[in-house]
Amino acid sequence: MAELLKDQVFMAFTTHAAIVTLKLLLMGPLTGYFRITRKSFVNAEDVPGKTAEDKKKMLKPNEDVERVRRCHQNDLENIIPFVFISLLYTLTAPPLSTALIHFRIFTVSRFCHTISYILALPQPSRGLSYVAGVGATVSMGVQVLLKVLVL
Amino acid sequence: MAELLKDQVFMAFTTHAAIVTLKLLLMGPLTGYFRITRKSFVNAEDVPGKTAEDKKKMLKPNEDVERVRRCHQNDLENIIPFVFISLLYTLTAPPLSTALIHFRIFTVSRFCHTISYILALPQPSRGLSYVAGVGATVSMGVQVLLKVLVL
Amino acid sequence: MAELLKDQVFMAFTTHAAIVTLKLLLMGPLTGYFRITRKSFVNAEDVPGKTAEDKKKMLKPNEDVERVRRCHQNDLENIIPFVFISLLYTLTAPPLSTALIHFRIFTVSRFCHTISYILALPQPSRGLSYVAGVGATVSMGVQVLLKVLVL
Numbered sequence: 124m125a126e127l128l129k130d131q132v133f134m135a136f137t138t139h140a141a142i143v144t145l146k147l148l149l150m151g152p153l154t155g156y157f158r159i160t161r162k163s164f165v166n167a168e169d170v171p172g173k174t175a176e177d178k179k180k181m182l183k184p185n186e187d188v189e190r191v192r193r194c195h196q197n198d199l200e201n202i203i204p205f206v207f208i209s210l211l212y213t214l215t216a217p218p219l220s221t222a223l224i225h226f227r228i229f230t231v232s233r234f235c236h237t238i239s240y241i242l243a244l245p246q247p248s249r250g251l252s253y254v255a256g257v258g259a260t261v262s263m264g265v266q267v268l269l270k271v272l273v274l
Numbered sequence: 275m276a277e278l279l280k281d282q283v284f285m286a287f288t289t290h291a292a293i294v295t296l297k298l299l300l301m302g303p304l305t306g307y308f309r310i311t312r313k314s315f316v317n318a319e320d321v322p323g324k325t326a327e328d329k330k331k332m333l334k335p336n337e338d339v340e341r342v343r344r345c346h347q348n349d350l351e352n353i354i355p356f357v358f359i360s361l362l363y364t365l366t367a368p369p370l371s372t373a374l375i376h377f378r379i380f381t382v383s384r385f386c387h388t389i390s391y392i393l394a395l396p397q398p399s400r401g402l403s404y405v406a407g408v409g410a411t412v413s414m415g416v417q418v419l420l421k422v423l424v425l
Numbered sequence: 426m427a428e429l430l431k432d433q434v435f436m437a438f439t440t441h442a443a444i445v446t447l448k449l450l451l452m453g454p455l456t457g458y459f460r461i462t463r464k465s466f467v468n469a470e471d472v473p474g475k476t477a478e479d480k481k482k483m484l485k486p487n488e489d490v491e492r493v494r495r496c497h498q499n500d501l502e503n504i505i506p507f508v509f510i511s512l513l514y515t516l517t518a519p520p521l522s523t524a525l526i527h528f529r530i531f532t533v534s535r536f537c538h539t540i541s542y543i544l545a546l547p548q549p550s551r552g553l554s555y556v557a558g559v560g561a562t563v564s565m566g567v568q569v570l571l572k573v574l575v576l
Contacts, residue, residue: 299506
């Protein structure tokens, strides 16, 4: 195990995987923040209001909250495949420079994606960030399959 | 590989990761159980009713089913980052006692979270379970990044 | 690391994990394809229409798009636990033939599941594919816990 952490590609993988995973995890508290500031909840027991009418009003969906939730979902759908594929890719011992290009494109693309999504920037800002991330993951996935194929 | 499984921290990681992952997976059949008992389906081909009116009635969302689905989603959003981060954390060779504290807090917190969510227990029971789980994962993630940083 | 890739079970795991993960990832572009052909979008900035009325019409949900999204979600809920559990299972050094049976059942079951879901084939086609996949994962998970248990 200790040997793994002497490998530069593995350390780069660990760094990028930890950063994007923490980023994914922190979309939860961000959703909480939007729920509280926009006063839009989904579980009756979470609503802070006092009267029944107040409570009912705060159980309606809010577009800002839904936007953060869609962004969170998109992170789940892209960051998790990236971590899986880039771990397998790292184990195929690629050159450090090639690996770093893939990891950096992905990490940067996901932060750009989140900013474009939350701020509702005009397209194609979000679309391009999404495509860059998918492209980096698919490129690594194909390289893994070309090296290791036992069906 | 066989060596990995002689490492106590790795065995503890494997145990906790397997438990929470199986728990996550079994939210699927639980949703199925609620769909059948509450008679609330989402795909037309799944509805067991005979008349068209019966079928239409069973295609409406049900609050109990939606609650299980939100709980499942919250598990996805928290358990997956935990498995990623705790694997990387395990590879940094932390002391067994420290690792076990993190793993146990997380595993217990997710079971408490599910119970609070499904039974709609009053807050802050669900909130505190959620925060404990996120805290354990973030704590490990920061320790990983402090040890291994190749951007 | 290089040693891992001389292990036949690990190579089989890598192959199947890469295939199902890429399949999961490509549900994203498939959703995009359905959104465009069905003219059903969720973010105002994505709608290609010119007049305000056109745009509003294209922000309504479409059953085909929702179906792909549910299929994507079901993939997330099943493929990710499979990759976690099958990695841990691979590390317990199972016989290659037993491991291949689990991996193949899972991979085939998920492709059958997607086809049944998207084409809305009559039940139990989708139900059986789902159960086969969960069964393969649970079977490996139980074997992992029986070999390695440090709570």
